[in-house]
Amino acid sequence: MRATPIVPVALVVGALLGWGSGTGLARRADPPAAEAPPGKALFAQYCAACHGAEGRGDGPSAASLPIKPWNLTEARVLGHLPDEFIRLTITKGGQAVGLSPLMPAWEAYLGQEQVADLVAYIRSLAVPRQEPSEVFLGPIDPPGAPVQPILFSHLIHAGAFQINCQYCHADARRSQYAGLPSVERCMGCHKIVAAAGNPEVQKLQGYWQRREPIPWVRIYKVPEFVYFQHRGHIRAGLACQTCHGQIQQLMRIPAIEGPNRLNDLLNLVGLTPAPPPLSMGWCVECHRATNRAHGIDQPSVSAGTAAPLDCVTCHH
Numbered sequence: 001m002r003a004t005p006i007v008p009v010a011l012v013v014g015a016l017l018g019w020g021s022g023t024g025l026a027r028r029a030d031p032p033a034a035e036a037p038p039g040k041a042l043f044a045q046y047c048a049a050c051h052g053a054e055g056r057g058d059g060p061s062a063a064s065l066p067i068k069p070w071n072l073t074e075a076r077v078l079g080h081l082p083d084e085f086i087r088l089t090i091t092k093g094g095q096a097v098g099l100s101p102l103m104p105a106w107e108a109y110l111g112q113e114q115v116a117d118l119v120a121y122i123r124s125l126a127v128p129r130q131e132p133s134e135v136f137l138g139p140i141d142p143p144g145a146p147v148q149p150i151l152f153s154h155l156i157h158a159g160a161f162q163i164n165c166q167y168c169h170a171d172a173r174r175s176q177y178a179g180l181p182s183v184e185r186c187m188g189c190h191k192i193v194a195a196a197g198n199p200e201v202q203k204l205q206g207y208w209q210r211r212e213p214i215p216w217v218r219i220y221k222v223p224e225f226v227y228f229q230h231r232g233h234i235r236a237g238l239a240c241q242t243c244h245g246q247i248q249q250l251m252r253i254p255a256i257e258g259p260n261r262l263n264d265l266l267n268l269v270g271l272t273p274a275p276p277p278l279s280m281g282w283c284v285e286c287h288r289a290t291n292r293a294h295g296i297d298q299p300s301v302s303a304g305t306a307a308p309l310d311c312v313t314c315h316h
């Protein structure tokens with residue numbers, strides 16, 4: 001098998017994350033004999049020069065690119081990319097999604113239908129093919145996200161490249177805070193990965209050279225008078241996504257609204273409308289449901305087996 005441009009990145013990331021070599025790189029099966037999809041001709045015409053005839057990132061122009069396109073036949077990577085990300089990358093170009101600006105923006109040259117054909121074609125390259133139900137359809141860049149000092153995409157790190165949440169948010173299981181990764185942790189990969197040719201990664205390297213922490217804007221926050229700990233919740237087996245949503249499918253994390261008085265009052269009198277995340281009703285509703293599921297009527301905090309409903313446990 002010929003070496004493909006994804007190999008260096010996959011090997012570096014794989015080595016750092018301890019991926020077993022046994023999982024290997026997916027090999028593409030021969031294309032089906034059926035009629036060629038419309039996206040195939042478009043891809044050959046506009047994209048293959050860089051992306052390679054088969055989408056392996058090995059087109060004749062790729063040799064001179066500082067960051068090669070990914071191997072789109074790799075289900076492990078492509079399988080976690082929402083259609084919306086592929087569409088946005090094609091129409092707005094690499095820079096709009098935090099990738100290399102040498103991936104051009106095509107919206108002035110291709111119509112919506114052509115772009116849709118290309119998305120479908122790219123989606124069909126990955127072997128093994130994914131189930132349609134695994135393809136995320138929601139917005140990847142919902143409104144309300146603060147401007148961060150670096151366009152850091154969870155979709156690329158935790159989605160496409162499957163880096164574990166707790167690899168970066170390592171304090172979640174042992175402390176009150178989940179914590180953010182240090183610049184050192186980022187550089188563990190980025191001394192090599194996309195080291196040249198990506199303006200967003202160059203910003204990261206600037207912080208590293210100046211020995212400055214990255215001033216990330218805080219998003220999720222409960223008021224000071226509320227006591228919340230990650231540790232207990234993670235140890236109780238809750239997935240991050242239960243409370244934070246499908247973060248691995250987001251390019252930017254939107255700021256969400258917490259306090260909602262009406263909702264809180266309804267919850268306190270025992271009604272349970274769907275509460276917005278981080279409001280008191282949201283905490284209380286899950287605690288009630290948890291205790292019901294465990295058959296606990298009177299939660300006892302000292303026993304440590306129940307989710308507390310008494311005021312002082314959350315407000316001291």
Ligand code: HEC
Nearest residue numbers: 046047050067068069070086089090094099100102103118
């Ligand atoms: C001039 C070279 C060039 C051309 C032409 C080009 N691309 Fe790209 N494309 C790139 C580069 C470089 C990247 C990688 C950016 C990165 O990883 O930072 C990329 C990335 C992408 C990605 C994101 C996944 C990946 O491989 O990194 C998609 C999807 C994509 N291109 C689709 C297309 C489509 C569809 C076309 C044709 C309409 C096209 N590209 C034409 C250079 C090109």
Ligand code: HEC
Nearest residue numbers: 157158163164165168216217218219220240244247248253
């Ligand atoms: C490669 C490192 C990395 C990985 C992997 C990662 N994150 Fe993050 N996370 C960050 C950085 C950096 C920020 C701050 C920038 C931002 O908000 O996008 C952040 C921010 C967040 C925030 C918002 C923090 C706040 O200010 O309220 C949440 C929630 C979060 N991550 C959850 C997750 C979850 C869930 C996963 C796994 C699906 C995950 N992260 C994977 C690095 C990472």
Ligand code: HEC
Nearest residue numbers: 097098099151152153156161181185186189193194200201
């Ligand atoms: C385990 C390895 C790893 C770690 C740790 C890591 N990255 Fe990345 N990062 C990658 C890979 C792989 C890519 C995709 C490179 C490409 O092909 O363009 C990437 C892409 C990026 C990009 C361009 C795409 C985007 O997200 O906008 C930025 C910016 C970036 N990383 C910043 C960071 C920051 C900041 C941290 C620390 C909070 C970090 N990375 C930690 C592996 C890593």
Ligand code: HEC
Nearest residue numbers: 165169172177178179180220221222228233238239240243
């Ligand atoms: C039970 C719900 C819940 C779960 C599960 C949860 N979080 Fe949180 N998370 C919150 C709340 C509430 C806040 C705001 C806390 C505050 O203001 O102190 C928060 C804040 C954060 C923050 C920003 C502040 C900090 O603690 O560093 C990050 C990052 C974060 N969460 C990541 C994660 C990750 C990663 C996981 C999974 C390992 C996770 N969270 C699991 C509810 C949750």
Ligand code: HEC
Nearest residue numbers: 227228229232236242282283286290304305306307313314
């Ligand atoms: C998705 C469900 C869920 C949500 C949402 C949730 N919790 Fe919990 N909470 C739990 C579970 C489960 C436990 C652990 C019970 C046990 O120890 O077995 C727990 C335990 C606790 C405890 C006692 C253990 C500790 O960590 O000190 C406190 C305090 C607490 N939660 C506060 C909050 C607050 C404040 C919020 C809202 C900001 C919240 N919880 C949201 C499920 C949830």
Ligand code: HEC
Nearest residue numbers: 222226258259260264278279280283284308309310311314
């Ligand atoms: C499971 C955790 C939890 C429990 C139990 C809980 N609260 Fe809260 N409470 C919160 C959170 C989180 C907030 C902040 C978000 C909000 O205002 O909705 C809050 C907010 C409040 C506020 C609003 C303060 C303001 O800014 O206006 C009041 C008042 C309050 N709680 C009283 C109570 C009382 C009284 C009880 C007992 C009947 C109680 N809480 C039980 C988590 C809890």
